[in-house]
Amino acid sequence: MFGDISGMMGKLKxxxxxxxxxxxxxxxxxxxEAGADGAVKVTVTANREIKAIRIDDSLLEDKEELEDYLILTLNKALSRASAINEQELAIAAKSGMPNIPGMDLFK
Incomplete structure (x- = not known):
């Protein structure tokens, strides 16, 4: 029905x-990623791990403003990282999947 099972298992591996x-x-x-005026800069990996946070001294006096900038900037960076991560993993998974008729999982 599915052809060579051992071949498919090898492709899955x-x-x-x-x-x-x-x-x-x-x-x-x-x-x-940087905040709107560059006062907060963050670096994350495509696996969504925070590597660096840089904060301009001008924000150190206003805790709420700093928190807002951090949240916005980190969310933007993590959103970009997630998009890259999902795209790259989908490509990797699809390229190694066996061709099973009727099972096009990655349209």
Whole structure:
């Protein structure tokens, strides 16, 4: 019915290995994001790990403003990281998947 099961299992293992390699590579992909006026800058990996936060001294006097800038800037950076992460992992998974008729999972 599905053809060569051992061949499909091998393809699935290859797909899993490609996904793992992609996850490791995404740890090295850095995304920089800055607040509207550049007073807050953050760097995250494509695996959504925060690597750096830089805050302009002018924001150190207003806690609420600093918190708002951090939330906005981190959310923008993490959103970009998530989009890259999902796209790259989908490509890695699709490239290694066996061709099973009627099972197009990645349209």
């Amino acid at each position: 290859e797909a899993q290995e490609k996904v793992e390699e992609t996850k490791k590579r995404l740890d090295t992909v850095l995304i920089d």
